[in-house]
Amino acid sequence: MTVVKSEVVKSVTCPVCGCLCDDIELTIEEGKVTEVRNGCAMCESKFLNYISEHRVKTPLIRKDGKMVPVSYKEAIHKSAEILANANYPILYGWSSTDCEAQRVGVELAEEIGGVLDNTAVVCHGPSILGVQEAGIPTSTLGQIRHRADVIVYWGCDPWSAHPRHLERYTAFTDGRFEDSEWMSYINKVKASVGKKKFAAVKKRSLKCETEPEAISDNKPPETLNKEGRKLIVVDVRESMTGKVADYFVQVKPNKDFEILQAIRALVKDEDLDVEEVGGVPVEYLKEVVDTLINCQFGVIFFGMGLTQSAGKFRNIEIAISLVRDLNARTKFVIMPMRGHFNVTGANTVFTWQSGYPYAIDFSLGYPQYNPGETSVVDILLRKESDASLIIASDPASNFPKKAIEHMTKTPLIVIDPHMNVTSMVGDVVFPSTIVGLEKAGTAYRMDHVPLPLKKVVEPPEGLLSDEEILTRILEEVRVIKSQRMKGAN
Amino acid sequence: MVKQKLKVTLLTGRTIEQGVGKEAGKATQGYFESTTMAYMDICDMKKLGIKNRTNIQVTTPNGSVILRAVKHPRGAMPGMIYIPYGPWANAICSNETTSIGMPSFKGTPAEVEAAPEKPVLTLKELLKSEFGK
Numbered sequence: 123m124t125v126v127k128s129e130v131v132k133s134v135t136c137p138v139c140g141c142l143c144d145d146i147e148l149t150i151e152e153g154k155v156t157e158v159r160n161g162c163a164m165c166e167s168k169f170l171n172y173i174s175e176h177r178v179k180t181p182l183i184r185k186d187g188k189m190v191p192v193s194y195k196e197a198i199h200k201s202a203e204i205l206a207n208a209n210y211p212i213l214y215g216w217s218s219t220d221c222e223a224q225r226v227g228v229e230l231a232e233e234i235g236g237v238l239d240n241t242a243v244v245c246h247g248p249s250i251l252g253v254q255e256a257g258i259p260t261s262t263l264g265q266i267r268h269r270a271d272v273i274v275y276w277g278c279d280p281w282s283a284h285p286r287h288l289e290r291y292t293a294f295t296d297g298r299f300e301d302s303e304w305m306s307y308i309n310k311v312k313a314s315v316g317k318k319k320f321a322a323v324k325k326r327s328l329k330c331e332t333e334p335e336a337i338s339d340n341k342p343p344e345t346l347n348k349e350g351r352k353l354i355v356v357d358v359r360e361s362m363t364g365k366v367a368d369y370f371v372q373v374k375p376n377k378d379f380e381i382l383q384a385i386r387a388l389v390k391d392e393d394l395d396v397e398e399v400g401g402v403p404v405e406y407l408k409e410v411v412d413t414l415i416n417c418q419f420g421v422i423f424f425g426m427g428l429t430q431s432a433g434k435f436r437n438i439e440i441a442i443s444l445v446r447d448l449n450a451r452t453k454f455v456i457m458p459m460r461g462h463f464n465v466t467g468a469n470t471v472f473t474w475q476s477g478y479p480y481a482i483d484f485s486l487g488y489p490q491y492n493p494g495e496t497s498v499v500d501i502l503l504r505k506e507s508d509a510s511l512i513i514a515s516d517p518a519s520n521f522p523k524k525a526i527e528h529m530t531k532t533p534l535i536v537i538d539p540h541m542n543v544t545s546m547v548g549d550v551v552f553p554s555t556i557v558g559l560e561k562a563g564t565a566y567r568m569d570h571v572p573l574p575l576k577k578v579v580e581p582p583e584g585l586l587s588d589e590e591i592l593t594r595i596l597e598e599v600r601v602i603k604s605q606r607m608k609g610a611n
Numbered sequence: 612m613v614k615q616k617l618k619v620t621l622l623t624g625r626t627i628e629q630g631v632g633k634e635a636g637k638a639t640q641g642y643f644e645s646t647t648m649a650y651m652d653i654c655d656m657k658k659l660g661i662k663n664r665t666n667i668q669v670t671t672p673n674g675s676v677i678l679r680a681v682k683h684p685r686g687a688m689p690g691m692i693y694i695p696y697g698p699w700a701n702a703i704c705s706n707e708t709t710s711i712g713m714p715s716f717k718g719t720p721a722e723v724e725a726a727p728e729k730p731v732l733t734l735k736e737l738l739k740s741e742f743g744k
Contacts, residue, residue, distance in 0.1 A: 138634060163627060167634035176636030243712045251711060283625040358622065359650075359693060360686030375620045375691065376718040426624060430716040434709060481712055497712025519637060519698055522706045522714050523674060523741055530742040542637045543698055543734065547744040 128156070135575050136165045137218070137558030139284050140460030140568035141291070153579055155559075162285035169559065176540050178553035179582065189551065194586060194594075201511070201550050202598030204533045206606075208509035210485055211236040214498045215515030216472075217462030220563025220575060223588035224464075224471040227513070230596045231484050233603075237507070238482045239498040240468035241461070241515050247493060248429040249458040250469065250479050252438025259445055261421075261455045262569045263290075268297035272417035274354045276441065277378060277427015278459045281362035287459070288363070292421075293353040303351045307366050310345075342369050342409040352413060356381075357427060371410065374401035376432035382440045385411055389447045415451040425459040460568035462515070463558070467566035502528045511535045513588060514557075518543035537591055554588045555581040563589075614724050615659055619692045621671060621721035623704055629695040638734065646697030647731045650683040651723070655690070661725045668726040669694070669703055671719065676702040677729045692723060698737055 134146040148169060149157035158166045181197035182189040192200075205211055213231045216224050217240050231238035242250060266273075273292045280287035288294045294304045345368045346352060355367035356378075364370035373381055377400030384399040388411040394404050414420055422445060428437040441456060448454040460466050469479035476482050478491035481498070494500055498517075501507050502525035510529050518526050519542065526547075536548035545551045555561045560581035566572050581587075586594075632642030649669060659680075661667065667680045669692065676699050683693065694700040696716075705715040738744060 139630075164630045164634050167631040171635040174636060176638050244714065244716075248711060248713050279625060282627040283630060285627065285630075359683065359688040359691060362627070362685070365685055370686075372686065375622065426717065430623075430713065431718045432715075434713055435711055493712040494708060494710035497708070499706075499712055499714055500708055503706055503708070516633075516637065518738075519633075519701070520696060521701060522704050523702050524706050525714075526701070527742060530744055540636055543738070546638075546734075547738055547742050 127151070131576070131578050134578060135558060135565070135573050136161060136168075137463045137556070137565065137575055138162075138164045138168050139463055140466060141284050141287050142463055142565060142567040142573050143286050143290060144573055148578055150579060155579060164285065172539070172556055172559060173582070177582070178539065178541050178545065178551060180553065180584075182548075182551040184549045194552075194591075197550050197552055198591070198594045198598055201535045201552075201595050202602055204509050204535060204550070205230075205234045205236070205511065205595065206599045206602040208234065208236070208533075210501075210507050211509040211511065212239065212498050212501060212507045213237065213511045213513070214239045214517060215241065215513040216468040217241040217465035217515055218557070219514035219588045220464065220557045220561070220565060221467045221471050221572075222563050223513070223557075223592055224468050225475065226589055226592040226596060228472060228475040230511075230592055230599070231482070232476075233596060233599055235485045235487065236511075237496060237498065237501060238472065238476070238484065239496075240472065240480050241465055241520070242469055242480045243493070243497045243499060244520055245426070245461050245465060246429055246458045247480055247497070248435035249424075249438045251435035251493060252442060255435070255439045256442040256446070258442055259449060259455050260457050260569070262571055263457075263567065266419075266421050266455070266457075267291045267295050269299050269419040270297075270351065270421045271300055272352050272354070272413060272420035274356065274414075274420070274422045275363055275367075275459075276356040276422055276424045277358075277429075277431070278423060278425025279357065279361035279363045280423070280459060281366065283425070283461065284459055287423075288353075288366070292423075293351050293366075300351050303353065306345075306348075306350070340370060340372060342406055345369070346409060346413050352417075354410065354413070369410070371402055371406070377401060378428055378431060378437050379433040379440055381407070382437065382444050385414075386440070386444050386447050389415060389444070389451065414448055414454070417452055417454075420448065420452065420454040422454070422456045423459050424456070429458075457569060464565035466568055466570060467564070467572070470566050470570065499525050502526070507532060509533045509535075511537070512544050512548075513537040513592070516542040516544050518547055537588055552591050553585055554591060555585050557588065560585075561587045561589075617655055617659055617723045619655070619690055619721050619723055621669070621704070621717075621719050622691055622693045623696055623700040623716045624693060626695045629697065642697070643734060646695050647678055647699050648681045648695070649678045650688070650693040651680050652688045652691065653682050654687070655692075655723075656680060656682060659723065659725045661727070666726045666729055666731060668724050668729060669721055670724075671703045671705065671721045673705060674703045676700075677726055677731050679731060680723075692721060698734060699731075702737070702741065
């Protein structure tokens with residue numbers, strides 16, 4: 123009988139979402155990950171499925187409509203030709219790779235006079251614009267973990283998108299000065315069993331003819347005044363996070379701006395001459411405001427519910443203004459729930475290299491920044507770009523159809539470990555190593571704390587990293603351009 | 612018989628199943644299952660005369676797509692439809708970036724009707740029909 127030698131690697135940083143949980147333990151057997159400890163469902167899915175039939179094994183080039191395997195050398199030369207010959211190429215993605223690759227990306231964009239944009243444009247781009255308008259009072263997640271006694275999630279569902287956020291940083295963690303509310307949640311679940319039976323009977327006799335006038339018929343519960351951490355969730359539908367909250371406030375879609383303004387007025391002790399705002403009775407809002415101003419340290423986390431709804435960056439600006447107002451009464455901070463594990467890194471690297479966080483146009487030889495004009499979705503909708511390089515993201519899964527239509531009509535280079543939707547419609551596809559598993563690097567957590575990513579296993583033989591592929595494309599572009607210069611002379 | 616059509620507010624967003632599916636691979640069955648469904652309020656489903664997992668056609672000024680209607684498991688969300696992010700949601704979501712680069716993925720108008728006889732397109736079929744690739 124042969125004994126399989128296994129090794130446990132501790133303190134691995136998870137390269138999935140902006141939480142960057144750095145307490146993951148991986149069991150490695152025969153060079154492969156066989157067990158994941160401490161991770162969420164998405165973390166397990168990433169670490170246990172990294173070698174599958176969906177992994178791209180060799181570079182591919184589309185020839186006569188079919189994807190044909192080629193060498194890295196041929197794919198790099200083809201890509202360099204496409205980029206060197208393009209007048210207005212876009213270089214998009216960057217959020218699921220390390221800062222080291224992002225740095226080379228900025229150099230490449232400058233060299234070819236392209237537009238450099240990252241996934242923030244369809245995620246927290248409006249948050250960045252809001253911050254540029256109003257500033258941001260924020261902190262690290264460590265401060266929040268140890269001190270926050272009121273936690274508000276507005277327009278986000280960490281239970282689904284950042285599954286360990288509550289457990290590691292907010293309501294369900296034991297901090298130095300605040301305890302976990304996990305047991306209180308368990309007791310609430312036990313107490314709700316009887317209520318559920320009653321609700322099931324009520325539902326069977328439910329009549330659907332009449333619409334409720336105000337969406338939120340959920341009165342603030344007594345627990346909003348309890349000792350310890352209090353969790354408030356504001357959303358248009360009851361998410362999983364809403365289910366575990368001490369108070370779930372259901373609001374009408376596109377009404378966040380009005381509600382935030384109403385709360386600001388109440389924080390300033392002003393009267394409102396309306397009964398309800400955005401589907402929430404004002405008397406409920408008053409109780410929420412009491413909770414906010416009576417806390418020791420409060421935090422608002424916000425997500426796509428604010429950035430993608432009507433108002434977009436104005437919602438963020440006003441949420442930040444609310445936090446500023448609250449700071450006149452108590453201590454409050456605010457933080458966007460960043461999605462991809464290194465989208466914060468992409469904004470940070472781009473800013474220190476070019477001065478701007480996303481939507482950077484190098485076509486005039488110097489960086490220009492004007493989201494709406496120099497942002498990738500708008501460029502694609504206006505059909506202005508003539509080539510695309512997509513790395514560490516999947517816009518075909520995340521952009522409106524019209525934008526992708528133009529992308530597929532121009533030469534499309536894709537760099538990604540897996541065959542994603544963009545790769546399927548690409549013209550040159552590069553496989554790369556998985557950052558944080560097969561390659562070490564650096565990533566920024568959602569609170570701008572940089573963390574090291576580990577190399578835990580060897581990559582499949584012959585695969586290059588994002589950084590190496592970009593570096594080689596950049597070198598080849600420079601060779602082509604110098605040859606062109608010599609030819610011209 | 613004229614088919615009942617329902618005017619709703621379209622929301623797109625994350626679910627944990629979609630998150631697990633995207634990490635496993637965009638071509639996996641898990642990703643397909645989690646992104647070709649739409650959460651609806653039980654009362655709205657009754658208005659359309661459909662049951663859980665019946666196919667529906669969601670139409671916006673930007674396009675039309677067939678999805679499976681799934682009863683929203685928590686609370687009421689009358690007049691809203693929630694589709695997880697993915698190529699199927701993109702087929703109908705708004706292009707409007709309001710001059711700041713961000714498309715309107717949430718809070719745009721849509722129309723829903725029952726379509727039990729129409730199939731949900733696979734990823735390959737969808738890409739072929741939209742982009743010819």
